Amino acid sequence: MRAAYASSLQPDAPLSGLTVGDLPFSAPEGWVPVQVRASSLNHHDIWSLRGVGLPADRLPMILGCDAAGVDPDGNEVVLYPVVEDKADPRGYSLLSERHPGTLAEQVAVPRENLIPKPAGVSFVEAACLPTAWLTAYHMLVSRGRIADASTVLVQGAGGGVATAAVALGVALGKRVYATSREPGKREKIAALGATAVEPGARLPERVDVVIESVGAATFDHSMKCAAPGARIVVCGATAGHKAEVDLRRVFAMQLEILGSSMGTAAELAELLDLCASGKVKPIIDSTFAFGEADQAFARLASGDVFGKIALDHT
Numbered sequence: 604m605r606a607a608y609a610s611s612l613q614p615d616a617p618l619s620g621l622t623v624g625d626l627p628f629s630a631p632e633g634w635v636p637v638q639v640r641a642s643s644l645n646h647h648d649i650w651s652l653r654g655v656g657l658p659a660d661r662l663p664m665i666l667g668c669d670a671a672g673v674d675p676d677g678n679e680v681v682l683y684p685v686v687e688d689k690a691d692p693r694g695y696s697l698l699s700e701r702h703p704g705t706l707a708e709q710v711a712v713p714r715e716n717l718i719p720k721p722a723g724v725s726f727v728e729a730a731c732l733p734t735a736w737l738t739a740y741h742m743l744v745s746r747g748r749i750a751d752a753s754t755v756l757v758q759g760a761g762g763g764v765a766t767a768a769v770a771l772g773v774a775l776g777k778r779v780y781a782t783s784r785e786p787g788k789r790e791k792i793a794a795l796g797a798t799a800v801e802p803g804a805r806l807p808e809r810v811d812v813v814i815e816s817v818g819a820a821t822f823d824h825s826m827k828c829a830a831p832g833a834r835i836v837v838c839g840a841t842a843g844h845k846a847e848v849d850l851r852r853v854f855a856m857q858l859e860i861l862g863s864s865m866g867t868a869a870e871l872a873e874l875l876d877l878c879a880s881g882k883v884k885p886i887i888d889s890t891f892a893f894g895e896a897d898q899a900f901a902r903l904a905s906g907d908v909f910g911k912i913a914l915d916h917t
């Protein structure tokens with residue numbers, strides 16, 4: 604079957620290890636094969652091509668965490684990408700880390716990882732939700748306890764997680780501030796209903812929740828913008844994982860710095876319902892045909908992205 608996979612790991616030139624070609628379909632016993640109708644890319648796929656979280660002895664590895672498709676009974680489904688994994692220190696792995704990923708004609712998952720796709724959400728929209736949008740939802744709702752918050756700051760707002768956090772924060776009725784390095788992206792953020800500022804800019808008020816996926820480049824600003832008792836929720840470190848932390852600010856302001864990883868299958872179902880209700884719509888930067896996966900990766904790696912990059916497999 605056709606697949607987009609990591610054929611070699613290149614820390615400094617990740618796209619040179621990407622191959623689009625034929626690989627056999629394989630699945631652990633008892634897992635359900637799904638015909639993929641749409642998938643989407645995440646920064647995770649670039650990390651994999653760099654060899655972060657993907658050792659060379661697992662190559663070739665089909666990339667991709669996110670997909671929507673059709674199961675053997677004809678049901679339209681969305682794949683929850685988190686699989687129990689006793690060999691992993693986290694206790695789980697994501698599709699494309701130990702088991703083949705979603706950028707292929709078919710992918711297999713345990714039956715409990717199949718979530719019904721609401722009819723009002725397209726395959727492409729649904730395929731944008733399982734990683735970046737679920738991560739943003741879990742960061743806001745569960746880790747950030749947004750129900751008790753009035754204000755949110757989202758750093759690096761052009762990215763997949765960050766655009767989701769902006770859209771969800773606005774849909775949940777919060778005042779959302781967001782930083783982006785790009786004036787064009789700031790205009791698009793403002794159109795979503797958030798107040799867009801340059802990285803490092805002083806905000807008109809301190810915020811209750813900060814959504815951090817950028818890392819070292821923005822972390823000090825995140826700390827300075829935090830209101831007393833604020834939750835700084837960290838899911839990634841695209842721009843460096845060694846940030847300086849002023850501990851005086853942590854104790855004086857009683858801040859909580861919280862790690863966050865993915866979300867639950869139940870949260871993915873809630874997110875799909877929220878989309879089906881029309882309260883929020885996935886923000887899609889661009890959709891490529893599956894055969895153009897290399898172009899889609901080049902766009903993701905360029906950083907010049909606003910929202911998700913999807914692949915249409917039909």
Ligand SMILES: NC(=O)c1ccc[n+]([C@@H]2O[C@H](COP(=O)([O-])OP(=O)(O)OC[C@H]3O[C@@H](n4cnc5c(N)ncnc54)[C@H](OP(=O)(O)O)[C@@H]3O)[C@@H](O)[C@H]2O)c1
Pocket residue numbers: 645646647650734735738758759760761762763764765782783784785788802816817820821838839840841842863864865903906908
């Ligand atoms: N823990 C989890 O469960 C989980 C799940 C999903 C993602 N993640 C992680 O979260 C991060 C974001 O993922 P993603 O898929 O949203 O990535 P992405 O779409 O590539 O977005 C990254 C964003 O970071 C900002 N950025 C990059 N370099 C920067 C710099 N030097 N200074 C300031 N901002 C910079 C950019 O925003 P602007 O261009 O707007 O400034 C960019 O759009 C990744 O590190 C990923 O591995 C973790």
